[in-house]
Amino acid sequence: SQQGEEDPQALSIQEGENATMNCSYKTSINNLQWYRQNSGRGLVHLILIRSNEREKHSGRLRVTLDTSKKSSSLLITASRAADTASYFCATDAGYTDKLIFGTGTRLQVFP
């Protein structure tokens, strides 16, 4: 399977703490994207990082990409209860227009 893997599978933290999720993938990529999914809902696009970028910020989100290790991380700083959701990384599967999703991390932020 081409599916990427994320760890941890589940993460529980207190409000105000930082949450870090990691994603590993298998093929060469053009870009990597992170999505958020609230329970039973669709996906919300968070951030896209290209293969020639190493780090990208968007508000409380920080994404890193290491193409040599085929891995990416998503850091959410100063987490809030509203950040509770599942987070997925997705790669463009070797320069095709398909997205290959990782297994996801379920984040629970306790108030």
Add this chain to the structure above:
Amino acid sequence: GAVVSQHPSRVICKSGTSVKIECRSLDFQATTMFWYRQFPKQSLMLMATSNEGSKATYEQGVEKDKFLINHASLTLSTLTVTSAHPEDSSFYICSARELAETQYFGPGTRLLVL
């Protein structure tokens, strides 16, 4: 960001019937639309890619005669689950892409086949 809608949001049907799910891009023209399936607490699995005016490209293991996809216009794609069975019960999500890399996802359709 761009808005994608899905209809219905949930549907319950009897085994053997067919169910149609619509996916619309509301404020942009989608050159490509994608259909995914998601089981509880699992990731999204791509079922097929559809381009306006051409036949859909199905992923390995997805039955094209069971999951009929029509992309009739630049703003509408439909997925029809034919002769649905309980094992087809799942969360179906579509996404749409204009020209850039970002895919915008619909809110999903929960299908329950009794």
